[in-house]
Amino acid sequence: MTLRRALTLALVVASSSAFAQQPIVLHAAHLLDVADGKLLTPGEVLVEGERIKEAGAHVTHPANARTIDLGNSTLMPGLIDAHTHLFLHPGNEGLQTVEESIPQRTLTAAAAAKADLLAGFTAERDMGTEGAKCADVAVRNAINHGEIPGPRMRVSCNAIDILGGHEDAIGFNPEQHVLSNADFANNEAELIPLMREQHKEGSDFFKLYETGKDSLVGDEFHSPYQYTEAELAAAVAEAHRMGTTVGVHCTSDPGALYAARAGVASIDHADQLSPETMKLMREKNIFAVPTFAVVEYFAAHAEKPASAARLKAMDAYHREQFKKQLAAGVPFAVGSDVGPFPHGTQAREYELMAEYGMTNAQVLHAGLINGAKLLGWADSIGQLKPGFYADIIAVPGDPLTNIHVLTTPTFVMKNGDVIRDK
Ligand SMILES: [Zn+2]
Structure with missing residues (x-):
């Protein structure tokens, strides 16, 4: 293999793994804080790989991140x-x-x-x-x-x-x-x-x-x-x-x-x-x-x-x-x-x-x-917190005032993978 060919291959591998690791920023009108029973406005989650890196009203937007705008919905744990x-x-x-x-x-x-x-x-x-x-x-x-x-x-x-x-x-x-x-x-x-x-x-x-x-x-x-x-x-x-x-x-x-x-x-x-x-x-x-x-x-x-x-x-x-x-x-x-x-x-x-x-x-x-x-996962699911698995859904409204929105999620992410995006 020539050096040039090896370098090209290395670049391809680097960029494809960079793509796999591409951070995702989820943006929505609100985010549910389950522990405090309150809604943050707006709501954002930064996902890196299978985990949540940041969650709150505003998160860091890395330059290479893909942003998914979920409009007038509420982000909450799966x-x-x-x-x-x-x-x-x-x-x-x-x-x-x-x-x-x-x-x-x-x-x-x-x-x-x-x-x-x-x-x-x-x-x-x-x-x-x-x-x-x-x-x-x-x-x-x-x-x-x-x-x-x-x-x-x-x-x-x-x-x-x-x-x-x-x-x-x-x-x-x-x-x-x-x-x-x-x-x-x-x-x-x-x-x-x-x-x-x-x-x-x-x-x-x-x-x-x-x-x-x-x-x-x-x-x-x-x-x-x-x-x-x-x-x-x-x-x-x-x-x-x-x-x-x-x-x-x-x-x-x-x-x-x-x-x-x-x-x-x-x-x-x-x-x-x-x-x-x-x-x-x-x-x-x-x-x-x-x-x-x-x-x-x-x-x-x-x-x-x-x-x-x-x-x-x-x-x-x-x-x-x-x-x-x-x-x-x-x-x-x-x-x-x-x-x-x-x-x-x-x-x-x-x-x-x-x-x-x-x-x-x-x-x-x-x-x-x-x-x-x-389920034995107190420190990894059920809340949108740094270090937790990126198991995240978006629902069309505020579940604190309208529990029925749980029946019609518009977005589902599990382990950092987008499963459903209406
Ligand atoms: Zn049973």
């Missing part, structure tokens, strides 16, 4: 959903393990991940594949490798359940040996090896079913607990040993009290919580994740009027409890349980939590700052 199911889709809950193969479901999950990202969800905690084993690990890895578009994921493999419990394939002909939606562990001796197996296969955290079938009689909400307090404590200790956490499906006491005493990271659904449980959750910063959106969807799409009435009564009960939980200072994260209802529509959960008693600023704090904590 949305977080702390309770998703990439492996579920509407109309086939419960029968997917029977009718669809795991490879089929994995491809559908990849499409769901894309839909969620395009809707502005840049990070999610996926609460169980519901029978697709650890295929969520493959989806998460493919996203991380840039092979498919999707949110930053925390995945749990199959949820863990007791035999005959919440997600066992009850109601099917036993002679068919229908595959259930969970992995089974009946006691501490079975929990620990199963958790180690899931961890080995790449799970980020563990999901346990702590309550079974729900019933509401008059004003009394009941759901039988599944694991004892000692069993949950053993599971949490094992998760902590591996540097991770446990989230529980848990609709009521005493399971919620056992879970809170054991030190789980979140109590998902949380329809009924006793004063003692709420106090513990506040003291230990255990997040409640109400998942209102899925119940609303199920009630609206129930085939039998009796089912719709039952779901609506449960929902009304939960809304009243939610107000009590808010008053008691229970910390919340925002999780929609999307999957049984269409992926990409789950900003509905943010709307419902505002409708049911939170201020918009509280919902945004719960969704973004608490969500980031629950």
